[in-house]
Amino acid sequence: MHPTLDTLDTPAAVIDVARMQHNIDRMQQRMNALGVRFRPHVKTSKCTPVVRAQLAAGANGITVSTLKEAEYFFAEGVADILYAVGMAAHRLPQALALRRRGCDLKLLTDSVASAEAIAEFGRANGEVFEVLIEIDTDGHRSGIWPEDPALLDVGRALHDGGMCLGGVLTHAGSSYELDHPEALSALAEQERAGCVRAAERLRAAQLPCPMVSIGSTPTALSAAQLDGVTEVRAGVYVLFDLVMSNVGVCTADDIALSVLTTVIGHQHDKGWAIVDAGWMAMSRDRGTQKQKRDYGYGQVCTIDGAVLPGYVLSGANQEHGIVSREGAPDADIAARFPVGTRLRILPNHACATGAQFPEYRALSGDGQLAAWERFHGW
The missing domain is CATH 3.20.20.10 (Alanine racemase)
Structure with a gap:
């Protein structure tokens, strides 16, 4: 299956x-x-x-x-x-x-x-x-x-x-x-x-x-x-990415690469949702940091790929990512993104994020996910 x-x-x-x-x-x-x-x-x-x-x-x-x-x-x-x-x-x-x-x-x-x-x-x-x-x-x-x-x-x-x-x-x-x-x-x-x-x-x-x-x-x-x-x-x-979106040659709707991630916990007082995509998944590339819009480690989207305005992957450890709302913390974040919720994160730099994975999952219009090998090294 x-x-x-x-x-x-x-x-x-x-x-x-x-x-x-x-x-x-x-x-x-x-x-x-x-x-x-x-x-x-x-x-x-x-x-x-x-x-x-x-x-x-x-x-x-x-x-x-x-x-x-x-x-x-x-x-x-x-x-x-x-x-x-x-x-x-x-x-x-x-x-x-x-x-x-x-x-x-x-x-x-x-x-x-x-x-x-x-x-x-x-x-x-x-x-x-x-x-x-x-x-x-x-x-x-x-x-x-x-x-x-x-x-x-x-x-x-x-x-x-x-x-x-x-x-x-x-x-x-x-x-x-x-x-x-x-x-x-x-x-x-x-x-x-x-x-x-x-x-x-x-x-x-x-x-x-x-x-x-x-x-x-x-x-x-x-x-x-x-x-x-x-x-x-x-x-x-x-594939495009958030850096290219900031440059102005694409929109978020053109970005073809995302990282699928799962909510694994919360920090309620900080308004954080913790996901299982850290910098090992997204890469350390912070290419938007010096641009007109800083997306942290990526733009948060629903599982279906719809952008969730204001929500970014604001921090990252090796295998943990922090999803938070820009500006005022979201006091209802645990209700908004319960444990087990699946999200997709648009990357700062498609080349760097892709390099973290041995394969892509190619999503077709009927929802099928084919495995596409990606190679590494020199």
Whole structure:
């Protein structure tokens, strides 16, 4: 007998399949309208049924954050894979093995030292690695500024070193800090223009640059035009979360991931209900803490997924969560949420919450819960 939301052991990570599919279709349709390829970042789900749905909607290849993801999805039949983390030399043998098995694996670098290490290893092993150069378009994390002289040095180290200079890549991660449509649109254009400019500089130096890869969920959903871009990457859009809701690119009704939890006790004088989803279930990610709305460890919903306004997971220990009402404590919380009550908590960060679980429970429209494996590690 299949479990239901009433009988499933808790805590459990639940994906609303209809919401997920709506999110997939929304993003793919937008990319189609903008005339670019879409390469979803699968680090959000690390789950084959989710990735298959993304590819079925029209995605071209995938983005990964670990070579374990590349191994896993190549075994599942996906060959066009971009490893969008700066390449460490000790991982080159693993990358080589993947390519020799037929995986069209693309690597990333943002330094001459790394580029030279890739080229040296490739020449020594008779392999022409395809490598993209990471561009920093917003000062968020890694990459080379579009006008930095080092860009051409890295390009030459790859190209003259016998590798395939595949193009340029950027990620406007600072978009997570914004919450106004005008600011998001402006950053999307900054991301596009900066990456295109880097490509132009490489080409002007007689270096190849076929790929211009940009993307984050907020900028992908905010760009007015993508002239000069060949592909967009985004990841968290497939499930969405409270951080993205605060940014303004989704609503709570779009969030496809929740954690099913059970009320196990109360602190009457504090107005608390205690649930069995602590930070081991929700993760320690407090991404909404610095945003316009702080949801603690998550937004509380009914078992059916309806948001309970004002009720949040305000605190968390390892296996205990505290449900409370914002503002004045709820003196009737024990009556409102008796022991045994089942609730669903929307997460701050879908990637981090999903990573706490070995599987998702995929909730279909008829209430059935399928088990979808999710893998871990590096």
